[in-house]
Every structure is written in C-alpha cells, then in structure tokens.
Amino acid sequence: MTSFPMRRAIALALVLSGLARAAAAQPARFLVPAAAPGTRWLKGNTHTHTTNSDGDTAPEEVARWYKNRKYDFLVLSDHNVFTDPATLTSLMDSTFLLIPGEEVTTGFQKAAVHVNALGITRVIAAPRDSTLFGTVQKAVDAIRAEGAVPHINHPNFLWSIDTATLFRVKNDRLLEIFNGHPTVHNIGGGDWPGMEDAWDALLTRGKRIYGIAVDDAHHFQGEFAKARANPGRGWVVVRARSRDAREIVTALDDGRFYASAGPVVDAITVTESALSITIARTGDFKYTTQFVGANGEILATDKSLTPSYRLRGTETYVRARVVDSSGATAWIQPVFTTRYRERAAP
Numbered sequence: 238m239t240s241f242p243m244r245r246a247i248a249l250a251l252v253l254s255g256l257a258r259a260a261a262a263q264p265a266r267f268l269v270p271a272a273a274p275g276t277r278w279l280k281g282n283t284h285t286h287t288t289n290s291d292g293d294t295a296p297e298e299v300a301r302w303y304k305n306r307k308y309d310f311l312v313l314s315d316h317n318v319f320t321d322p323a324t325l326t327s328l329m330d331s332t333f334l335l336i337p338g339e340e341v342t343t344g345f346q347k348a349a350v351h352v353n354a355l356g357i358t359r360v361i362a363a364p365r366d367s368t369l370f371g372t373v374q375k376a377v378d379a380i381r382a383e384g385a386v387p388h389i390n391h392p393n394f395l396w397s398i399d400t401a402t403l404f405r406v407k408n409d410r411l412l413e414i415f416n417g418h419p420t421v422h423n424i425g426g427g428d429w430p431g432m433e434d435a436w437d438a439l440l441t442r443g444k445r446i447y448g449i450a451v452d453d454a455h456h457f458q459g460e461f462a463k464a465r466a467n468p469g470r471g472w473v474v475v476r477a478r479s480r481d482a483r484e485i486v487t488a489l490d491d492g493r494f495y496a497s498a499g500p501v502v503d504a505i506t507v508t509e510s511a512l513s514i515t516i517a518r519t520g521d522f523k524y525t526t527q528f529v530g531a532n533g534e535i536l537a538t539d540k541s542l543t544p545s546y547r548l549r550g551t552e553t554y555v556r557a558r559v560v561d562s563s564g565a566t567a568w569i570q571p572v573f574t575t576r577y578r579e580r581a582a583p
Contacts, residue, residue: 262375285453441531
C-alpha cells in the first residue's frame with residue numbers, strides 16, 4: 238500500500254503537471270510594437286554603387302537618379318570605399334537624404350562576404366578570418382564597433398553563405414532577402430534554399446532578423462535589362478519621424494519598415510489580436526497576401542486590399558507577403574509572440 242506522504246506527493250505532481258499542460262495550452266501574447274506618434278513612411282535604398290567602386294555612374298548622378306524618382310533617402314555603398322555625402326550637400330534638402338555607408342567587402346576561400354555598413358563616419362577595413370563564419374562575424378563586429386548598422390548582403394551570390402552560418406552570426410538584424418542584381422540567386426537553386434526560405438529557417442530556429450530588399454544597382458547608363466544591375470528594383474519603406482540618418486538606420490535595425498520590389502503599403506497595424514495591412518492599389522493591379530508562420534507555413538491567404546490575420550497566440554511569429562498581379566512582392570516584417578525566444582547559436 239502506498240504511504241500517505243507518497244500519495245500526497247503523487248497528487249501534487251499530477252496537479253503541477255496538469256497546470257503545466259494548461260499553461261502550455263494557453264495562447265501566448267503577441268508583442269505589440271509601441272505606438273510611434275508623428276511618424277511617416279520614408280522610401281529608400283540601402284545598397285547602391287558608383288564609379289568610386291564598380292558602378293558606371295558618378296556619385297552625384299547616382300544620387301540624382303533616386304532623388305528625381307521621389308526616394309526619401311539613399312545609401313551609396315561602394316566596395317571598401319566611403320563615399321562621403323558631405324561632398325554632395327547640394328543634392329540634400331528637406332525631401333532627400335544621403336546616409337553614409339559602405340559595402341564592407343571580404344571573403345573566405347571562394348565565398349564572397351559582403352556586409353553593408355549604414356551610418357558610418359569613415360571607411361571600415363575589410364576583415365579576414367580562417368573560417369567563413371569568423372569572416373562574417375568580424376565584418377558585423379567591425380561595423381557595430383563604429384556605431385553603425387550592418388546588413389548581410391546577397392548570401393546566395395556565388396553560393397557563399399549558407400543558412401547554418403547565418404544562424405551562428407550574432408548582433409545582426411538585417412538580411413537581404415531580395416537583391417536586384419541579376420546574379421545573386423534570390424530564389425536559390427538545386428539543394429540551396431532561396432532567400433525567403435532561408436529567412437523562415439532562421440526565424441523558426443530562433444534568430445530574430447528582418448528582411449530587406451535592395452537594388453544593388455551598378456548600371457545607370459545604357460540599356461535597362463534583366464541581365465544588368467539597374468536601379469529601381471528593390472527598396473525599403475521605413476517608419477520614422479524625420480529624414481534623419483540615425484533615426485532611419487535605427488528604425489531599420491528595429492524592424493520598423495517593410496521591404497518591396499513593387500507593391501506599396503499604406504498602413505501596417507499590429508494589435509494583440511491581429512496583424513492588418515492596407516495596400517495602396519496601383520492601376521488595375523490585384524493583390525494576394527499570404528500570412529506566413531514557422532517553417533514557412535502559409536497560415537492564411539487574403540485577396541482584399543485590407544488583408545488581416547487574427548493572431549491566435551499559438552504561433553511563434555507571423556509575417557506577411559503581398560504579391561501583385563505582375564508577380565512583384567512586398568514583405569511585411571515578422572511580429573513575435575512571448576513564446577518566441579531568441580536562441581544562442583552553438
């Protein structure tokens with residue numbers, strides 16, 4: 238016969254087990270971004286080249302191209318060169334800002350390691366290491382040490398940076414999931430995942446990282462064609478109070494933006510119960526929005542101009558993908574529940 242103390246211990250264990258199961262079954266609360274009064278949408282490109290590296294057009298003319306097309310800000314990110322906006326002040330006014338930047342360009346064996354630095358004050362030397370991971374990490378660390386914001390560029394270029402390596406990198410928040418250059422393999426190939434699949438793999442494993450879209454423009458002269466790295470193919474739209482470099486790069490680092498290669502979004506609203514989007518219709522285009530969760534699972538599809546997803550709390554994160562009838566895409570950043578825990582890489 239079981240003793241009374243033993244029966245009491247068993248009963249207590251069963252109660253605690255039941256409470257634990259009940260707690261686990263409870264929906265987790267979504268982390269709602271703090272309201273940011275007085276903010277507005279600002280469109281910009283964070284990855285562009287000039288004749289200071291391998292572009293075909295002088296910095297002034299490159300900047301003018303974007304200004305004439307109503308961009309709010311631009312980063313001139315030449316390879317291992319600081320193209321100083323202070324030399325281009327005649328182009329900057331209340332409608333257009335140049336943010337100082339650089340594409341820190343290094344490599345490991347046959348892999349190309351390119352990491353953009355946003356908001357620098359001087360050139361950042363390209364680091365080297367005896368491993369691929371170490372090379373990427375040193376580039377990120379060098380950028381952070383200067384008080385700047387890093388974003389890892391086109392990992393699929395030359396099939397350079399695999400998802401396992403990306404997961405190990407620390408102190409990075411921004412990853413190119415769309416790059417307008419024709420040779421960077423955005424959609425992957427063979428057994429190598431596309432960048433959006435890689436993004437979901439990282440998020441699912443516990444790496445909080447935001448997806449950006451860029452031009453990586455090199456070719457402003459001559460023909461605009463699929464096989465050339467022309468401008469105007471990818472951008473970010475940041476929620477910020479003003480056209481201030483620090484304000485904008487901080488907003489990017491915090492995920493307060495959406496990325497696009499076409500669709501325009503008027504509003505993104507997150508409450509504890511819903512992720513809602515308002516799409517700005519262009520011409521007679523139609524739109525399909527997919528809400529995406531862990532492992533890239535499609536949680537819901539909405540074909541209206543005001544798509545909304547009811548947050549159940551059983552998800553770890555939810556993001557959205559808006560695709561227009563030409564096939565162009567906009568990417569809404571993930572929102573996370575309290576059950577989402579960033580995991581340290583091994």
